[in-house]
Amino acid sequence: MLSTSLEFEYTNRQCSGIWIEWEFDRFFSVSIVNDFDLDKNGQFNSTEINDIEQNAFSNLKHYGYFIYLRIGNKRYNPEKVSNFSARLFGEKLHYRFFIPLNEQNYNDFYVSVFDPTYYCAVDYIENGVIAGQGSGSLPELELLENKDDPVYYNPYGTASDMTAYTKWEPGLQIAYPREVHVSFPK
Numbered sequence: 378m379l380s381t382s383l384e385f386e387y388t389n390r391q392c393s394g395i396w397i398e399w400e401f402d403r404f405f406s407v408s409i410v411n412d413f414d415l416d417k418n419g420q421f422n423s424t425e426i427n428d429i430e431q432n433a434f435s436n437l438k439h440y441g442y443f444i445y446l447r448i449g450n451k452r453y454n455p456e457k458v459s460n461f462s463a464r465l466f467g468e469k470l471h472y473r474f475f476i477p478l479n480e481q482n483y484n485d486f487y488v489s490v491f492d493p494t495y496y497c498a499v500d501y502i503e504n505g506v507i508a509g510q511g512s513g514s515l516p517e518l519e520l521l522e523n524k525d526d527p528v529y530y531n532p533y534g535t536a537s538d539m540t541a542y543t544k545w546e547p548g549l550q551i552a553y554p555r556e557v558h559v560s561f562p563k
Contacts, residue, residue: 378401378498379399379400379401379402379492379497379499380399380501380505381397381398381399381499381500381502382501383397383490383501383557384396384398384508385509385518385559387513387515387516390484390513392483392486393511394479395476395488396473396509397442397472398505400466400470402469403469407468409429409433409463409470412433413425413428413432413433419465420464421464425463426461426462434461434463434472434474441453441454442454443490444476444488444490445488446486446488447486447487447488448482448485448486455476460474461473485559485561487526489523489554494534501555506520514562516560517561519557519558522555523554523556527551528551528552528553529542529543529550531549
């Protein structure tokens with residue numbers, strides 16, 4: 378299980394990036410701790426965080442980091458992320474990273490967090506969608522179910538199948554992940 382929160386950075390009527398925070402269930406957390414907390418002190422130092430990023434998190438690039446951005450009916454994954462960190466709160470692992478949004482006009486768009494492999498079920502933390510740092514008018518944020526723009530995935534694909542499907546094909550399944558609609562007041 379992956380619980381997520383989103384914090385939007387903005388300038389005037391433009392979203393400049395999104396901070397993503399994930400809280401993992403106890404089972405996945407234990408596996409990362411066992412593999413990467415080499416000094417077994419219950420905290421990650423900078424070397425251990427770098428190892429987590431390079432050997433666990435970086436693989437998510439093949440899955441678009443489980444992030445789907447949509448403007449109108451065009452959906453795509455971020456090309457890159459930055460500022461990765463990992464830490465433990467109690468028995469749970471947290472990842473935090475930033476998605477820069479400076480290549481397009483992000484003033485009315487949608488964001489969803491969805492694992493197309495279904496390895497992790499995704500939920501949103503209560504009160505976990507917020508307008509963070511910024512200047513100018515606050516964006517309006519609405520978490521909603523989208524039944525018009527599905528995500529397509531192959532439930533029988535191999536672990537090495539990194540295909541991002543943009544339209545339905547025979548054998549694919551359809552999912553309707555919850556999305557955050559980000560818009561600025563008119």
